[in-house]
Amino acid sequence: MPATGLAPSSGQQPPAPQPAWGPLPAEDCYATAKKMAWFRTRLDAQRRRLGRPLAILDFGCGSAAHAGRYLMNDIDHYTGIDIHEPSLGYARAHFAGPRARFEAEIPEGERFDIIIACEVLEHLDHPDAVLGGLVARHLRPEGRVIGSVPNGYGLTEIEKKIDQTLGLYRGLRWLVRLARRIRGAGDPARAAAIPYNYESGHVQFYTSGQLRRVAQAAGLDLAGLVNGTLMGADLSGSTILRPGAMIRANVRIADWLPNWAAATWFFEMRRPGDDADPLRR
Numbered sequence: 196m197p198a199t200g201l202a203p204s205s206g207q208q209p210p211a212p213q214p215a216w217g218p219l220p221a222e223d224c225y226a227t228a229k230k231m232a233w234f235r236t237r238l239d240a241q242r243r244r245l246g247r248p249l250a251i252l253d254f255g256c257g258s259a260a261h262a263g264r265y266l267m268n269d270i271d272h273y274t275g276i277d278i279h280e281p282s283l284g285y286a287r288a289h290f291a292g293p294r295a296r297f298e299a300e301i302p303e304g305e306r307f308d309i310i311i312a313c314e315v316l317e318h319l320d321h322p323d324a325v326l327g328g329l330v331a332r333h334l335r336p337e338g339r340v341i342g343s344v345p346n347g348y349g350l351t352e353i354e355k356k357i358d359q360t361l362g363l364y365r366g367l368r369w370l371v372r373l374a375r376r377i378r379g380a381g382d383p384a385r386a387a388a389i390p391y392n393y394e395s396g397h398v399q400f401y402t403s404g405q406l407r408r409v410a411q412a413a414g415l416d417l418a419g420l421v422n423g424t425l426m427g428a429d430l431s432g433s434t435i436l437r438p439g440a441m442i443r444a445n446v447r448i449a450d451w452l453p454n455w456a457a458a459t460w461f462f463e464m465r466r467p468g469d470d471a472d473p474l475r476r
Contacts, residue, residue, distance in 0.1 A: 214268030347400025
């Protein structure tokens with residue numbers, strides 16, 4: 196790619212513009228702050244590589260309250276895509292701006308430098324076909340895909356399976372609401388509810404090898420796989436992982452684990468031959 200704004204005799208690409216990132220969210224049992232920080236490093240790396248602001252596609256952005264809002268900045272152009280109209284409405288009302296838009300479909304003919312699939316692939320019946328279509332039609336030749344998925348056999352998915360069977364978290368929420376009613380207090384979670392597509396559950400349960408095969412089917416290589424947490428879901432996040440010290444331990448312990456033992460992963464996928472700034476697998 197030819198450099199722009201370069202002195203004819205320098206032979207070097209000018210420094211890429213760097214955004215003014217806003218603050219990260221408070222850390223939680225899902226390692227949201229850790230994940231957003233890692234995503235930002237990958238966006239920064241791609242921007243330095245290309246030497247210009249990025250066109251970002253956030254596929255399955257939801258309400259943008261938990262991820263997309265932290266990936267918008269003052270120089271890149273962000274497009275959030277989702278099929279859940281209540282979530283889209285919330286995102287448009289709270290986060291749309293001159294460099295951020297939200298749509299139900301990807302505009303025809305548009306291509307992007309980065310495609311984000313944050314907690315998306317596990318919800319798709321045919322992830323290889325969906326990802327392959329995105330890559331073929333909407334990823335620029337030098338583009339990359341970043342995202343996150345749960346380890347399909349890690350502690351988070353195990354906890355969810357047990358909780359779905361026994362209804363523990365649902366029972367806990369009922370008890371909390373009952374206690375608040377007895378005290379005459381309202382339900383702040385219900386009053387400030389953010390839309391979420393609860394009908395779209397997990398249908399894929401990945402190993403690292405299966406995730407690599409999904410990438411390959413889409414014409415990509417799995418260039419990096421980073422651990423997110425040791426554990427964490429609704430029940431543990433409302434009980435043992437509520438204290439800050441436990442949240443920090445949950446996130447930090449994951450850094451020392453082999454991939455198979457972590458509960459969640461962050462990933463980057465690239466086209467074969469794209470070996471700039473190699474990542475740990």
